[in-house]
Each structure stands twice: as C-alpha cells, then as structure tokens.
Amino acid sequence: MAKTKTYYMPKDDAGKAALLDHLAKHLPAHAAALGLTEADINEVKADADAFRYTLSALNTVQSNGKLWTAFKNLQRDGGSGSTAYPNVSNLPAPVPAVPLGIVPRLSNLVARIKAARNYTEAIGQDLNIVGTTQLMDIDDIKPIIEIIVRAGRPIIQWSKGDADALEIWVDRNDERGFGLFTIANSPRITDTTPLPATPIHWKYKAIYRLKDAQIGNWSEVTPVAVGG
Missing domain, CATH: 1.10.287 (Helix Hairpins)
Incomplete structure (x- = not known):
C-alpha cells in the first residue's frame, strides 16, 4: 500500500x-x-x-x-x-x-x-x-491502453488514475523485441517515429509509475497496423 x-x-x-x-x-x-x-x-x-x-x-x-x-x-x-x-x-x-x-x-x-x-x-x-x-493498493493495478490512428500515426491513450506517469514500451516488429518508447505524463501521446514503407504491426505495452518506480502489472499487449 x-x-x-x-x-x-x-x-x-x-x-x-x-x-x-x-x-x-x-x-x-x-x-x-x-x-x-x-x-x-x-x-x-x-x-x-x-x-x-x-x-x-x-x-x-x-x-x-x-x-x-x-x-x-x-x-x-x-x-x-x-x-x-x-x-x-x-x-x-x-x-x-x-x-x-x-x-x-x-x-x-x-x-x-x-x-x-x-x-x-x-x-x-x-x-x-x-x-x-488516500491509501492506494499498488500491487495489482494494471493500466488499460487504447490506441487510435490519426494521419497514419498511433496515438496512445490511457487513464492516469493515481499514478504519476505511464512507462510505454513498443515492439516495432524489427526483431529487436520490446524497448522503451517513452515515459508519459499526458494521458494522450502520439508516436512520431518515422513510419515503415510497408504495412506492419507495432505492439505496445505499458506499466504505471509512481515516485519514479514501476508499480503494479504490465498492461495487455496492444497491436496496431502502421505503414504502407
């Protein structure tokens, strides 16, 4: 707690x-x-x-x-x-x-x-x-991320709740696996990474942060189609 x-x-x-x-x-x-x-x-x-x-x-x-x-x-x-x-x-x-x-x-x-x-x-x-x-149970909280696409770019949306920030990781389907994308303080952030020339799926996952440390559990992995 x-x-x-x-x-x-x-x-x-x-x-x-x-x-x-x-x-x-x-x-x-x-x-x-x-x-x-x-x-x-x-x-x-x-x-x-x-x-x-x-x-x-x-x-x-x-x-x-x-x-x-x-x-x-x-x-x-x-x-x-x-x-x-x-x-x-x-x-x-x-x-x-x-x-x-x-x-x-x-x-x-x-x-x-x-x-x-x-x-x-x-x-x-x-x-x-x-x-x-208030007291917050930080052991079991799990972020829910929603991804929409505008002008070809993924926009990650999330509810901040009681956390300070959201740590977002992305797998760009480039055989490197998941890597840190950003630590977001805004509940809506656009991924401005250059888009691939051919259609592909990027996958995102996230975890809450409180006082500069990860808390709770990772979100579900959310894929999104980009490029092409």
Missing part, C-alpha cells in the same frame, strides 16, 4: 460541471490575492454556464431519444400503447457559446492559481482544487 494524493479533477462530466460551478461561485473572493483578472473570472463563469447547459440539453435529448426508440419498436412490431407520436422536447434557449476546450482551460487556470505567490492550501481547499490523500 502507498499513500498518494488523488488528482483534483473529477473523472466524470457531472463532477467537472460541479467543479466549474463551484469555482464560478467561490473564485471571485480570491481573485485579488491570486492575481486573477475580471476576464479570468468571467471566462470561468461562461464555461460553467455553457458546460452545465450542454449536459442538461444532452440528458433531455437522450431521454427523448429513448421514448422515440420505444415508440418506433411499438409502431413496427405492434403491442399495447398509444399510436400518437412522442413529443419532441423543446430545449431552453442556449447560453452564449464558448471556445472549445473547457477542461484544458480549467486545468491551465488551476495551474496558474497554484503557482500564484499568495496561493495557500486553504485557498485550494476552498476552491476544491486539492486532491484527497
């Missing part, structure tokens, strides 16, 4: 929306101490409103979609129920749109806040941007 501090950012969308709402409400009280401008505060408020609206609209649309799916099946196959078409939900007027990338903006803002001269742990706690300390 190891003691670790969890990442402050919630993993689910509802949690992210709640954090944005909380910051929109509580950040103004600390703005002067943290050197934040009115534009910074307004940006957080706009992002909070926009993301909350999007989640609400999505829930409404998804619920309405379930009603239409059920009606479609009933209309097609028969059964008991109304022949009337379901209502189409009317969404409220949208709030002003914001630039794409709400969470990256939030992460950058929190980094600025924590780097401010007058930042304290108490301020972080009040803003809900301090992770909680």
